[in-house]
Amino acid sequence: MSLFLGKMCQHIPGHKAETEHEKVLEIMPAKEVYIPLVAGNNTDFEVLVHEGDQVFVGTKLAQTKSGFVVPIYSSVSGVFTGIAKRMHSSLRPQPHMVIQVDHKQTAIQAFAPIRYENASREELVEFTKNAGLVGLGGAGFPTYVKYLKPNGIDTVLINGVECEPYITADYKMMMDDPKHLVTGALIMKKMAEAQRVIICIKKTHPDLISVVKQAAENTGVEVREVPDVYPMGWERVLVREVLHKEYGNLPAEAGCIVNNAGTAIELARMMEHGEAIANKIVTVSGAGVKDPMNVSVPVGMPVKEIFEHTGFKLDSVRLIAGGPMMGKAIPNDMFVIDRAMNALTILDNPADNAIACLRCGSCSDHCPAGLQPVRIAMAMKEGNIEEMERRQAMSCIECGLCTYVCPSKIDVTENVRKAKRALALQKKK
Ligand code: SF4
Ligand code: SF4
Structure with missing residues (x-):
C-alpha cells in the first residue's frame, strides 16, 4: 500500500503511447556539434585539445579544473575548431566546444574496460x-x-x-x-x-x-x-x-x-x-509536435536540426528542455542536447490563455514539498525577499505540479523558479 498517494501525488495523463513503441531515429548533425563546457554550475574547464586537432568518438576533450572531477569526451569524429559562447539549456550563455563532424564516427577506446566482478x-x-x-x-x-x-x-x-x-x-x-x-x-x-x-x-x-x-x-x-x-x-x-x-x-x-x-x-x-557517453536518446513529444518520436543523437547536437525531423503543428509553441513538468522553457531553439537531457517537449503557449489568479489554493493543495506556490509567486512579483525566504521557496523541487493544476493557466512554477533565483542572488551578495 502506498504511503504517499494523497492529493499531493496524483495520476496525470502519461501520453507515453505516442512514442514508446516507435523505433528510435538516429540523427547526425549536418555540420557541427557544440559540446557544452558545463558541469552543473561549474564552467571552469581545462581544454585538452587544440584548434585544428582531429578528434574521434572517445577523445578526451576537457576536464574540470575545480570542484568535482568531470571529464568530457567527444561524441563525434571530426575537427575541433574552437570555443563559442552559445545559449545553454540552463538559460545562460555558456562556452561550447565546436567540432566539425566528418560523418565517419571513427571511435577510439576512451579508457580501459574493467570487470566489475574482479575490481575493488x-x-x-x-x-x-x-x-x-x-x-x-x-x-x-x-x-x-x-x-x-x-x-x-x-x-x-x-x-x-x-x-x-x-x-x-x-x-x-x-x-x-x-x-x-x-x-x-x-x-x-x-x-x-x-x-x-x-x-x-x-x-x-x-x-x-x-x-x-x-x-x-x-x-x-x-x-x-x-x-x-x-x-x-x-x-x-x-x-x-x-x-x-x-x-x-x-x-x-x-x-x-x-x-x-x-x-x-x-x-x-x-x-x-571502455566507451564514454557519445549518444543520447531523447524523447521529442508534446501537443505541438507533428511527428513525436525518440531520437538518438550525439551529445552537442543542435536541437534546431532535430526539429527539422519532427516538425511543429502549432503556430505558437512553448519549447521545453526536458519534460513538461520539470523542464525549463527556452525562448528559442538555439541550444544543444547535453549529457543529462532526455526530452524536448513542445506545448501550446500557456501565456496565450493565462488569466488572473482565482485564489483557489489548488497549487498549495497539490505541492509535494508542502509549499504555498501562489504566495511565493506573489512575493516574487512584489520583490519581497524576506517573504520568499519565509515561504521556503528554496525547498521547491520544480516538479511543475502547481502550473499543471492551476485553473488560470498561470505558469506558477516559473514564478517560483524566479523567486529561487532571486534568493540565490541575494545569498551571493
Ligand atoms: S514546482 Fe515547486 S512550488 Fe510548484 S508544486 Fe512543485 S515543488 Fe511545489
Ligand atoms: S492554482 Fe492558480 S489560480 Fe489557484 S491559487 Fe494557485 S496560482 Fe492562483
Missing part, C-alpha cells in the same frame, strides 16, 4: 569518476560523488519510474538493454557496499517489468512495481514509497542511494567496452 569498490568508483558519468535523469550530478563514502548504505534504488508525461527515453533504453540495466544495478550495489538493489518501474509497464525481471533472475537484483502517480520519480517520494523512510537533505540519511536507470545502463556499458 574503490577501483569502480575511480573508473566512474574518470569515465565522466553524470546522472542522466536530468540532474547531471557526477555519479562517483554519491559513492565516495557510502557509510551505512543499505539499499540502492534504480529509478526507472520516468514519471513525467511524454518522456519514454528511459523506457526505450531499459526495454532495449535490460542486461546492462541489471549489471549496472549490481555495480552500483557493489560501489555502495549495499545489501540490496531494487529497480523501480511503474506498474503501468507490465511489458518492461517482465523483461527486467527475466534479466534479473538469479542475480539478487529486485524489481519493484510502483504506482502511476506524479512525482513518483522524485527521490523523496520513491524512498518513502519503496523503503517507507523519510530523510532531511539526502537519501543517504535513510541508508540509500538513488540513481537513474539510464545512468546504470551507461555505467555497465562503459565498464564493459
Whole structure:
C-alpha cells in the first residue's frame, strides 16, 4: 500500500503511447556539434585539445579544473575548431566546444574496460569518476560523488519510474538493454557496499517489468512495481514509497542511494567496452509536435536540426528542455542536447490563455514539498525577499505540479523558479 498517494501525488495523463513503441531515429548533425563546457554550475574547464586537432568518438576533450572531477569526451569524429559562447539549456550563455563532424564516427577506446566482478569498490568508483558519468535523469550530478563514502548504505534504488508525461527515453533504453540495466544495478550495489538493489518501474509497464525481471533472475537484483502517480520519480517520494523512510537533505540519511536507470545502463556499458557517453536518446513529444518520436543523437547536437525531423503543428509553441513538468522553457531553439537531457517537449503557449489568479489554493493543495506556490509567486512579483525566504521557496523541487493544476493557466512554477533565483542572488551578495 502506498504511503504517499494523497492529493499531493496524483495520476496525470502519461501520453507515453505516442512514442514508446516507435523505433528510435538516429540523427547526425549536418555540420557541427557544440559540446557544452558545463558541469552543473561549474564552467571552469581545462581544454585538452587544440584548434585544428582531429578528434574521434572517445577523445578526451576537457576536464574540470575545480570542484568535482568531470571529464568530457567527444561524441563525434571530426575537427575541433574552437570555443563559442552559445545559449545553454540552463538559460545562460555558456562556452561550447565546436567540432566539425566528418560523418565517419571513427571511435577510439576512451579508457580501459574493467570487470566489475574482479575490481575493488574503490577501483569502480575511480573508473566512474574518470569515465565522466553524470546522472542522466536530468540532474547531471557526477555519479562517483554519491559513492565516495557510502557509510551505512543499505539499499540502492534504480529509478526507472520516468514519471513525467511524454518522456519514454528511459523506457526505450531499459526495454532495449535490460542486461546492462541489471549489471549496472549490481555495480552500483557493489560501489555502495549495499545489501540490496531494487529497480523501480511503474506498474503501468507490465511489458518492461517482465523483461527486467527475466534479466534479473538469479542475480539478487529486485524489481519493484510502483504506482502511476506524479512525482513518483522524485527521490523523496520513491524512498518513502519503496523503503517507507523519510530523510532531511539526502537519501543517504535513510541508508540509500538513488540513481537513474539510464545512468546504470551507461555505467555497465562503459565498464564493459571502455566507451564514454557519445549518444543520447531523447524523447521529442508534446501537443505541438507533428511527428513525436525518440531520437538518438550525439551529445552537442543542435536541437534546431532535430526539429527539422519532427516538425511543429502549432503556430505558437512553448519549447521545453526536458519534460513538461520539470523542464525549463527556452525562448528559442538555439541550444544543444547535453549529457543529462532526455526530452524536448513542445506545448501550446500557456501565456496565450493565462488569466488572473482565482485564489483557489489548488497549487498549495497539490505541492509535494508542502509549499504555498501562489504566495511565493506573489512575493516574487512584489520583490519581497524576506517573504520568499519565509515561504521556503528554496525547498521547491520544480516538479511543475502547481502550473499543471492551476485553473488560470498561470505558469506558477516559473514564478517560483524566479523567486529561487532571486534568493540565490541575494545569498551571493
Ligand atoms: S514546482 Fe515547486 S512550488 Fe510548484 S508544486 Fe512543485 S515543488 Fe511545489
Ligand atoms: S492554482 Fe492558480 S489560480 Fe489557484 S491559487 Fe494557485 S496560482 Fe492562483
